[in-house]
Amino acid sequence: MTELAYTEPKPKVIAGAKRDWELVIGMEVHAQIASNSKLFSGASTHFGAEPNSNVSLVDAAMPGMLPVVNEFCVEQAVRTGLGLKAQINLMSRFDRKNYFYPDLPQGYQISQLYHPIVGEGEILVDMEPGIARKVRVERIHIEQDAGKSVHDMDPEMSFVDLNRTGIALMEIVSRPDIRGPEEAAEYVRKLRQILRYLGTCDGNMQEGSLRADVNVSVCEPGAYERFRETGDFSHLGTRCEIKNMNSMRFIQQAIDYEARRQIAIIEDGSTVDQETRLYDPNKGETRSMRSKEEAHDYRYFPCPDLLPLTIEQAWVDEIKAGLPELPDEKKARFVTSYGMTEYDAGVLTAEVASANYFEQVAKGRDGKVAANWVINELFGRLNKEGVSVKDSPISADQLGGIIDLIAKGDISGKIAKDLFEIVWTEGGDPAEIVDARGMKQVTDMGAIEAAVDAVIAANPDKVAAVQEKPSMAGWFVGQVMKETGGKANPKAVNEMIQKKLGIV
Amino acid sequence: MDLSKLTIADARDALRAGDYTATELTQAYVDAVEGSDALNAYSTKTPEKALEMAAAADKRLAAGDAPDMCGIPLGIKDLFCTEGVQTQAASHILDGFKPQYESTVTTNLWNAGAVMLGKLNMDEFAMGSSNETSYYGPAISPWRRGNDDTALTPGGSSGGSAAAVSADLCLAATGTDTGGSIRQPAAFTGIVGVKPTYGRVSRWGIVAFASSLDQAGPMTKTVRDSAIMLKTMCSHDPKDSTSADIPVPDFEAALTGDIRGKKIGIPKEYRMDGMPAEIEALWHEGAEKLKAAGAEIVDISLPHTKYALPAYYVIAPAEASSNLSRYDGVKYGHRAKLKPGEGITEMYERTRAEGFGPEVQRRVMIGAYVLSAGFYDAYYLRAQKVRTLIRQDFEKVFADGIDQILTPATPSAAFGIGEMADADPIKMYLNDVFTVTVNLAGLPGVSVPAGVDHQGLPLGLQLIGQPWGEADMLNTAYALEQASSFTAKPVKWW
Numbered sequence: 001m002t003e004l005a006y007t008e009p010k011p012k013v014i015a016g017a018k019r020d021w022e023l024v025i026g027m028e029v030h031a032q033i034a035s036n037s038k039l040f041s042g043a044s045t046h047f048g049a050e051p052n053s054n055v056s057l058v059d060a061a062m063p064g065m066l067p068v069v070n071e072f073c074v075e076q077a078v079r080t081g082l083g084l085k086a087q088i089n090l091m092s093r094f095d096r097k098n099y100f101y102p103d104l105p106q107g108y109q110i111s112q113l114y115h116p117i118v119g120e121g122e123i124l125v126d127m128e129p130g131i132a133r134k135v136r137v138e139r140i141h142i143e144q145d146a147g148k149s150v151h152d153m154d155p156e157m158s159f160v161d162l163n164r165t166g167i168a169l170m171e172i173v174s175r176p177d178i179r180g181p182e183e184a185a186e187y188v189r190k191l192r193q194i195l196r197y198l199g200t201c202d203g204n205m206q207e208g209s210l211r212a213d214v215n216v217s218v219c220e221p222g223a224y225e226r227f228r229e230t231g232d233f234s235h236l237g238t239r240c241e242i243k244n245m246n247s248m249r250f251i252q253q254a255i256d257y258e259a260r261r262q263i264a265i266i267e268d269g270s271t272v273d274q275e276t277r278l279y280d281p282n283k284g285e286t287r288s289m290r291s292k293e294e295a296h297d298y299r300y301f302p303c304p305d306l307l308p309l310t311i312e313q314a315w316v317d318e319i320k321a322g323l324p325e326l327p328d329e330k331k332a333r334f335v336t337s338y339g340m341t342e343y344d345a346g347v348l349t350a351e352v353a354s355a356n357y358f359e360q361v362a363k364g365r366d367g368k369v370a371a372n373w374v375i376n377e378l379f380g381r382l383n384k385e386g387v388s389v390k391d392s393p394i395s396a397d398q399l400g401g402i403i404d405l406i407a408k409g410d411i412s413g414k415i416a417k418d419l420f421e422i423v424w425t426e427g428g429d430p431a432e433i434v435d436a437r438g439m440k441q442v443t444d445m446g447a448i449e450a451a452v453d454a455v456i457a458a459n460p461d462k463v464a465a466v467q468e469k470p471s472m473a474g475w476f477v478g479q480v481m482k483e484t485g486g487k488a489n490p491k492a493v494n495e496m497i498q499k500k501l502g503i504v
Numbered sequence: 505m506d507l508s509k510l511t512i513a514d515a516r517d518a519l520r521a522g523d524y525t526a527t528e529l530t531q532a533y534v535d536a537v538e539g540s541d542a543l544n545a546y547s548t549k550t551p552e553k554a555l556e557m558a559a560a561a562d563k564r565l566a567a568g569d570a571p572d573m574c575g576i577p578l579g580i581k582d583l584f585c586t587e588g589v590q591t592q593a594a595s596h597i598l599d600g601f602k603p604q605y606e607s608t609v610t611t612n613l614w615n616a617g618a619v620m621l622g623k624l625n626m627d628e629f630a631m632g633s634s635n636e637t638s639y640y641g642p643a644i645s646p647w648r649r650g651n652d653d654t655a656l657t658p659g660g661s662s663g664g665s666a667a668a669v670s671a672d673l674c675l676a677a678t679g680t681d682t683g684g685s686i687r688q689p690a691a692f693t694g695i696v697g698v699k700p701t702y703g704r705v706s707r708w709g710i711v712a713f714a715s716s717l718d719q720a721g722p723m724t725k726t727v728r729d730s731a732i733m734l735k736t737m738c739s740h741d742p743k744d745s746t747s748a749d750i751p752v753p754d755f756e757a758a759l760t761g762d763i764r765g766k767k768i769g770i771p772k773e774y775r776m777d778g779m780p781a782e783i784e785a786l787w788h789e790g791a792e793k794l795k796a797a798g799a800e801i802v803d804i805s806l807p808h809t810k811y812a813l814p815a816y817y818v819i820a821p822a823e824a825s826s827n828l829s830r831y832d833g834v835k836y837g838h839r840a841k842l843k844p845g846e847g848i849t850e851m852y853e854r855t856r857a858e859g860f861g862p863e864v865q866r867r868v869m870i871g872a873y874v875l876s877a878g879f880y881d882a883y884y885l886r887a888q889k890v891r892t893l894i895r896q897d898f899e900k901v902f903a904d905g906i907d908q909i910l911t912p913a914t915p916s917a918a919f920g921i922g923e924m925a926d927a928d929p930i931k932m933y934l935n936d937v938f939t940v941t942v943n944l945a946g947l948p949g950v951s952v953p954a955g956v957d958h959q960g961l962p963l964g965l966q967l968i969g970q971p972w973g974e975a976d977m978l979n980t981a982y983a984l985e986q987a988s989s990f991t992a993k994p995v996k997w998w
Contacts (some may be wrong), residue, residue, distance in 0.1 A: 057605060061830040063598065064585045064607060064709040066744050096826050098875070100852055107829020158848075160834070299875035301884060304715035304823050306745050 004332050004342060006124075006132040011224070012180025016263045021218045023259050024227075024236050025184050026176035029191055030169045031201040032145070032209040033076045039144050039168035040067030040110065047207050051161040059166040061105035066305050069094075073168040074309065075319060076200040077117050077142050080170055082320050083198045084137050086121025091310050092141075094303040099296045102160050103147035111171075112141035113300045117309065123174070123194070124328055125187045129342035135187055136175040145169050164208075170201070176215065176236065179224070181252040181259075188212055188248055193327050197352055205246045214242045214251060216258045218266070237262065238272040242279050242286055254279035258286050330355055338367030347375055354379070354389045360396030365403055373403055377420055398423050401430035410440050414486055442488045445496070448480070451488065452496045455479045463501065470503045507532060507672040508993055512576050512729040515675060519565055519575045526565060526575025530558035530619050533577040537621055537673050542998035545658075545667040547582050547640045548590045548623040557619040564617050572756075573736045574617030579674035581665050582623040583630055584610050584720070585709040589620075593711040594638040595628045597859025598837040607709025608741045609678060609720050616736045621674050625664030628861045629828065630685055630713040633935035634924065635663025637863040642921050645693055646671035646994035649959040653997070655921045656961070659689030659914075659935075665723045666693040670994060676724040676733050680710060682717045683816050684914075684939025687951035690723055691913035691964025694953040694992055696981070697723045698730045699939075701972050702946035703748035706741030712827040714820040715746075717943040727952065727982040731755035734974065750972060758975035759982045764798030766980060769906040773809035774938060776915065782957045783912045790910055790954050790965045793987035794980065804906060806897040809941060811890045816940040817933055818874050818887035824864075825871025831859060866929065895945040902970050908980045911938050913951040913964035938966060948974045950981045953990040962992060 011022045038045060041058040058065045081088050093115040096108040118140035126132045147165035151158045172191065178184050192210055195201040203210050217237035219227075227235040242258060245251045257279075262272045276295070277286040325333070327349050334345035334355075348358045348371060357378075362370035378399060382392060402419055405411045411419060411434055419430055419439065434440055442448060455476055456463055466472040476497045481488055497503075505524060519526055534551040554577060561575035585591045585603035592598040606614070614620070625643040627635050634657040635642045645658040645667055658667040662679030666689030669677050679686035681699035690697025698721040705720045712718060722733035735755050741747040770791055775784070795801050833839035833855030840854035860868065874883035901909070915937055924932050942949040948969040955963050965984065969977025 060835060062585075062603065062605070062836070063591070063593070063601070063711045063830070064603075064707075066708050068743060068745050098826050098829060100829065100832060102832075102834045102848060105830060105835060107832060108826055297877045299826070299872060299877075299880075301822060301826070301875050301880070304746075305712075 003328070004335060006130055008133050009127045009131050009179070009183065012182070013221070014218070014259055014263060016267050018267050020221055021259070021263050022221050022224060023180055023255065024176045024217045024219055024224055024239075025178035025180070025255060026215040026239075027174045027178065027184065027187060028213040028215070029172045029188065030211045030213075031080075031172060031195055031203075033073045033142075033168040033170055034200055034202050035070060035073050035076065035168055037070055038166040039070050039073050039142065041166055043166065045167050049163055051159075051163060054163040055165065059105065059162055061107070067110060067303070069306060069309065070168065073142060074117065074311070076168075077140060077170050078311070078316055078319050079198050079323065080172070080195065080200045081118030081121060081140055082316070082323055083194050083200075083326055084118075084121035084123060084140070084172075086137060086140065087119035088311075088316050089115065089117055089119055090313060090316070091115065091308055092117040093308045094306045095300045096303045098299040101146065101149070102158065103149045103162070103165065105147070105162060105165060109144050109146065110303050110306070111143035114302070115308075116141035123187065123190055125178070125183055125190050126346065127183065127186060129346070133177065133179070133183060135177040138173045138175050140170050140172045143169050143171055176217075181255040184214060184255055185248040185252045188251060190327070193350065197324055197326050208246060210246070212245045212251060214245060214255060215239045216242065216255050216262070217272075218259050218262045237266070238274050240272065240274065240286070241276045243276055243289060245279060247281075250279055250281050253281070253284060254286055257284060261286065324352070338362060338371060340368055340371045344371050344375060347379070351389065357389050357392070357396050361400045361403070363400070365400060365407070369403055369407075370400075373399060377417070381424065393425075393427065394420070394423050398430060405430055405434055409489060410434060412441050412486065412490055415439055415441060439487065442484055445492065448484070448488050448492055448496055451480050451483045452476070452493065452500055455483065456500060466501055466503065473497055473501065473503055476501070505529070505532060507536060510672075510675060511726050512573070512675055512724060512732050513726070515576055516572050516574075516732070520570060526558040526561035526619065527555060529575060530554050530577045530621075533621055533674060540671060540673050540998055543644045543646060543667050543671055543673070544641055545625055545643045545664045545671065545673055546579065546622045547592070547594060547625045547638075547664065550589055550620055550622045553589070554619050554621050557614070561617045561619060571616040571736070572732050573613060575619060576675050577619045577621050578613065579621050579624045579665060579668040579677040580610060581662055581678050581680060582626050583680050583711045584678060585711065586610055586620065586623065590623065591711070592639070593629045594626045594640055595831075595859065595861070595864070596639045596838055597831045597856070601837050603709070605709060608706035608739065608743065609710065609737050611709075612736055612739055613678075618736070624662070624668055624677055627661035627663065627685075628864050629711065629824070630661040630680055630682055631824070631863050631867055632660040633684070633688055633932050634919070634921070635660040636921060636925075637861050638663075639861060643667045644921065645918055646996070646998065647693060647918060647961055648994070648997065649961060652959075656918045657692065657921055659692035659918060661685040662689050662697070662723060666690055666695060666697075669693070669695045669723050669725060671996075671998070676722060676729055678720055678737070679723045680713075680718055680720045681939075681943065682713045682820060683943050684936040686721045686723060687939050687949055687964070687966055688914050688935055690951040691953070691966075692918040692962065694962030694964075694990065695723055695725055696727050696730045696953065696985070697721065697951045698734055698974070698978070699942060699949045700734065700738070700974055701748075701948045702943075703746050704948070704972070704974065705737050706739060706744045706747045708741050708743040708747075714823040715827060716823060717820055719943075727950070727978055727985045728756060728759055730950070731759055731978050748972075753975045755975050755978050758979050760979060761983050761986055762798075763794065763980050763983045766799040766907045767802050767905050768794050768799045768980070769802050769804035769901050769909040771804050771806045771809065771909060771911060773806050774911045776937065779912070779915055780957075783915065783963065786955050786963050787910070787912050787965065790984060790988070794910065794984060797983045797987060799980070799983075802906060804901045804904075804909070806894075806901065806941070808890060808893040808897050812894055812941045812944055813933065813937055815887040815890035815894070816936065816944060817870070818883050819891065819944070821867040821871035822875050822884050823871070825868045825875065828860075828864070828868055831856065833859070863929075891944045894941055898945045898947060898968075907970070907973075908977055909968040911966045911968065913938060913966040917957045917959070917961035917963055942968055947971060948977055950977055952981045952984050952988070954984065954988045955990065956992050960992070962990070
């Protein structure tokens with residue numbers, strides 16, 4: 001695989017009252033595994049179902065009920081690990097994390113503390129063309145989601161919806177390698193993109209399929225480098241964890257606010273308390289949820305209802321062989337094989353569906369032209385209309401047909417845009433539309449010559465002026481195009497005008 | 505029919521021969537149960553259901569489609585979830601809980617045509633050795649010390665099961681065994697109790713105490729009955745990840761009584777200080793009987809035995825503290841009444857304070873403590889290491905060719921209800937000293953009645969088998985049973 005060359009982005013620096021500060025950020029992303037049934041029960045994971053309708057006896061923690069691991073979910077975690085070039089642990093184990101909450105019917109969450117299924121991996125976080133940071137992933141483990149407590153439906157009571165209880169999550173834990181709010185948002189974006197490529201998580205942040213806990217600390221310039229050299233966390237500042245973020249924008253805002261809050265505390269001569277905080281997007285600030293002292297003692301221990309999870313290397317190899325081309329590879333390939341810019345390649349590979357659409361259009365055609373049409377015309381229009389590429393009214397073959405007509409010289413670029421509009425709204429085969437509606441461009445040199453002659457004859461003053469200022473030739477081209485209803489081949493018109501006016 | 509002499513094997517044959525119907529047999533037990541309130545063995549009686557099931561069994565018998573357990577009236581420990589029938593694990597916290605589902609073990613029994621007489625009393629959440637922790641009050645043993653009418657414990661936690669079987673209030677009963685809860689009460693009441701290899705019997709639908717130790721098993725009058733009933737209870741269950749996918753042998757067919765050439769280990773570490781001479785003698789005589797039957801008696805060492813009880817009382821409470829977290833008043837069972845202004849924390853605290861008895865609370869607290877940050881390594885992790893060493897002790901002697909190990913089942917005969925009330929809880933825990941090693945190592949064990957003490961109370965011996973070696977273990981137990989010819993029965997006083 002080709003890798004694009006890149007340099008690392010500069011860490012975000014915030015100027016305090018007394019000195020400059022740098023940010024150090026680590027992320028724990030909870031990604032809901034795309035699976036029809038839950039991690040340890042057969043109940044459905046369908047979003048938006050009636051409250052408490054997707055609940056099995058196991059999910060409701062009825063006495064004597066036992067968890068049985070959903071192998072499909074394990075496969076998705078392995079797939080994700082492979083997608084992040086991570087180590088896959090053939091032996092992993094489930095642990096119980098004990099705490100009381102009404103939406104946690106068992107009184108414990110089954111998770112993987114001591115022996116996660118996936119170890120060290122990496123995510124290349126692209127900031128802009130040529131600038132990216134390789135963020136190390138510490139681990140991925142599988143765990144159950146909790147249910148939902150509803151406190152605002154009744155003045156006296158709270159309600160619990162267990163539909164989400166027991167849904168499989170992957171917790172993807174990064175090293176503290178992220179150095180700014182924008183990088184943090186880009187990290188989530190890139191991770192989401194990879195997960196969607198792999199199909200292991202739908203990445204739907206509104207529905208809570210992807211949520212991030214963000215660990216933020218600040219340090220003096222140079223301290224982070226000392227940490228990386230030694231692995232000694234004491235070089236870093238005290239971190240605070242901002243829980244449950246489900247928007248890239250809020251992640252950036254929360255980190256920025258939190259960093260400034262910590263800087264103000266330190267510059268005030270005080271110390272940052274290690275604690276869990278929540279971001280309030282309405283006020284644009286983080287507030288304390290619980291301090292280190294109030295932190296739960298989760299009394300983790302191996303779940304005795306489940307045997308250690310052992311998987312075969314051959315199975316891992318099989319999953320690996322079935323991995324799709326991932327964003328970094330695809331982007332590099334687009335740059336090298338189609339000769340497009342990294343920026344364009346980035347746009348086209350943002351989603352598998354758009355990359356596939358592009359490749360279908362580019363098949364047997366000029367890659368740059370195809371990229372141009374897909375990005376500028378098609379994506380521009382899709383974005384404007386809020387339509388996804390999957391639901392595009394113009395198919396890749398139709399768009400390819402339009403490009404072919406330009407390449408053959410049958411239509412001009414301008415007519416092509418009209419044709420695009422017709423195909424978008426009415427559908428149909430572009431070549432047939434061009435024939436049926438007489439949109440074919442005039443390449444009959446006689447007709448072009450007549451039109452050129454007529455324009456020259458009607459504008460003697462301009463003819464005189466163009467001798468002084470050859471760039472005015474464009475005006476003549478425009479007039480001829482107007483005369484011919486835009487159907488004249490502009491290249492032929494241009495040549496004819498230059499010849500007739502004697503401009504070289 | 506004389507219920508006091510009836511066995512599953514007899515009843516099976518008689519039912520098939522048409523000597524009496526399952527309905528007649530069931531009615532006889534329903535009547536016996538009706539007059540047994542003084543024993544407090546049943547927490548819930550289901551006579552109507554029993555007669556319905558018996559009628560269905562009669563149809564199968566008539567059709568010639570009658571498995572071994574068809575028409576056999578059973579008592580079910582209150583730890584097994586039974587569909588539509590009160591299941592409380594003898595705890596206040598599960599007040600009024602009626603499961604919408606049936607445990608795998610009882611499903612297997614009902615599918616074979618067995619009949620449910622009701623639910624049996626037990627120690628709350630199976631935590632206890634005397635049935636005294638039950639929210640329903642203790643089950644009382646039908647046995648008495650000579651003419652002394654002191655109420656005795658049937659043992660625990662499967663005390664109701666033991667009392668019911670020994671008092672002929674059912675033909676057999678289910679029990680569960682986490683540290684000796686089948687074998688100790690079986691020994692106290694002169695019956696046979698089998699704790700199978702961990703994974704042999706599904707735990708699905710059985711209220712969990714300590715998941716890595718819990719196994720259900722039969723409590724019967726004879727080894728043969730245990731063999732018959734165990735076969736029906738066993739199955740590979742995909743709903744229990746720890747259930748083993750291995751074939752279930754015909755345990756009854758293995759009962760030849762021929763143990764010639766078998767090597768029976770006598771572990772020196774089970775000879776404890778202060779052990780009553782009667783127990784010592786019983787053990788010695790048991791070994792002599794097996795020797796007389798052609799077995800070879802071998803002195804063995806299980807060096808880590810003395811650490812088993814402490815390790816057990818770390819691991820079992822640790823798992824229990826987590827398993828019992830689900831009893832929080834939110835979903836089912838008891839919920840404390842709250843005062844205005846009180847919230848979820850008060851609801852948890854009061855519900856659990858009211859719902860759990862003192863022994864359960866003690867173990868939940870011990871469990872939470874040994875798992876807590878800073879203590880985990882010193883207690884839980886160390887106990888797990890001990891557990892590994894204990895398992896290795898057994899692996900070593902089995903690798904050396906030992907077929908079964910013979911030990912006393914309990915350090916004493918049954919004691920009186922309330923006699924341990926003021927004692928240090930540890931003293932009660934000592935009841936499990938000979939049995940917990942088997943659970944920690946995941947091995948099968950069986951308690952066989954082998955004699956009576958000077959007061960006429962039953963005493964049992966324990967045989968420990970190799971993993972998945974129930975058939976061979978039961979055959980040795982059968983030989984011991986034959987040689988012991990234990991025939992004592994409690995005199996009916998209730």
